[in-house]
Amino acid sequence: xxxxxxxxxxxxxxxxxxxxxxxxxxxxxxxxxxxxxxxxxxxxxxxxxxxxxxxxxxxxxxxxxxxxxxxxxxxxxxxxxxxxxxxxxxxxxxxxxxxxxxxxxxxxx
Amino acid sequence: xxxxxxxxxxxxxxxxxxxxxxxxxxxxxxxxxxxxxxxxxxxxxxxxxxxxxxxxxxxxxxxxxxxxxxxxxxxxxxxxxxxxxxxxxxxxxxxxxxxxxxxxxxxxxxxxxxxxxxxxxxxxxxxxxxxxxxxxxxxxxxxxxxxxxxxxxxxxxxxxxxxxxxxxxxxxxxxxxxxxxxxxxxxxxxxxxxxxxxxxxxxxxxxxxx
Numbered sequence: 001x002x003x004x005x006x007x008x009x010x011x012x013x014x015x016x017x018x019x020x021x022x023x024x025x026x027x028x029x030x031x032x033x034x035x036x037x038x039x040x041x042x043x044x045x046x047x048x049x050x051x052x053x054x055x056x057x058x059x060x061x062x063x064x065x066x067x068x069x070x071x072x073x074x075x076x077x078x079x080x081x082x083x084x085x086x087x088x089x090x091x092x093x094x095x096x097x098x099x100x101x102x103x104x105x106x107x108x109x
Numbered sequence: 110x111x112x113x114x115x116x117x118x119x120x121x122x123x124x125x126x127x128x129x130x131x132x133x134x135x136x137x138x139x140x141x142x143x144x145x146x147x148x149x150x151x152x153x154x155x156x157x158x159x160x161x162x163x164x165x166x167x168x169x170x171x172x173x174x175x176x177x178x179x180x181x182x183x184x185x186x187x188x189x190x191x192x193x194x195x196x197x198x199x200x201x202x203x204x205x206x207x208x209x210x211x212x213x214x215x216x217x218x219x220x221x222x223x224x225x226x227x228x229x230x231x232x233x234x235x236x237x238x239x240x241x242x243x244x245x246x247x248x249x250x251x252x253x254x255x256x257x258x259x260x261x262x263x264x265x266x267x268x269x270x271x272x273x274x275x276x277x278x279x280x281x282x283x284x285x286x287x288x289x290x291x292x293x294x295x296x297x298x299x300x301x302x303x304x305x306x307x308x309x310x311x312x313x314x315x316x317x318x319x
Binding site: 066079 | 146147150154157158161162164165168169171172173175176179188200202204211212213215240241244245248251252254255256258259261262263264265266268269
């Protein structure tokens with residue numbers, strides 16, 4: 001495992017495609033498995049993509065890595081489409097920084 | 110506002126005045142920093158949103174094409190096809206300084222792509238080809254997204270922290286200093302007056318005795 005590399009965690013259907021473009025793919029089926037995998041990979045990878053179905057259920061773990069530059073953990077939609085977790089993260093950032101979601105708030109309504 | 114618990118002496122007074130000056134200056138600087146960070150944050154967050162929307166749309170299409178390919182061919186065949194990527198990506202990581210926040214900077218170095226598809230066209234359906242072609246185009250966008258999103262995360266954190274500092278200075282430290290300075294000045298003036306009166310009294314007593 002090289003240190004400067006990219007990996008992806010998610011269900012098998014979604015991650016297999018990443019493998020074809022040279023990203024190290026780790027298929028998991030259960031949440032607990034995904035959590036353990038993320039903890040292990042966080043030590044070895046700089047960029048970790050995680051399928052948002054898992055990401056949405058392990059926010060406590062993701063928050064731990066938020067304040068450091070590396071590893072960068074990014075939620076991605078699965079083959080079934082996005083569940084809105086990624087966009088939600090952006091809204092949360094805006095809210096945190098400005099106090100209220102003035103930037104994109106109108107578009108949702 | 111609570112007055113600080115210190116002795117009302119001239120030394121404390123001059124010390125406090127200095128601290129007040131520093132606090133006011135620090136407050137101004139931090140406020141300016143906050144303004145600029147929010148301005149930069151806005152730029153990054155707009156880019157972040159744009160990238161995420163694009164990536165989510167394109168990735169879903171690519172992944173569903175991939176799913177389709179898996180449905181058409183047999184599982185083992187596809188797995189075998191993608192098991193050994195034809196090229197290796199090398200991730201270059203660095204860090205950039207945005208308003209004294211260290212944010213990551215990512216770029217990829219692709220080794221000579223001689224062959225994008227790591228399998229023979231004979232055995233694999235064409236759906237997989239298009240899926241992989243889109244995926245590999247998406248790669249650099251994915252990294253841009255990673256970079257932008259992390260930058261936004263970290264900037265948001267820093268802005269929040271900075272705001273706490275500004276508020277603490279503005280609403281706690283500076284008023285406290287002001288009040289304590291006022292208290293010491295009044296106490297010293299009072300002492301001064303008491304002293305003058307005492308002298309006058311003593312003088313009049315001496316006059317009366319003659």
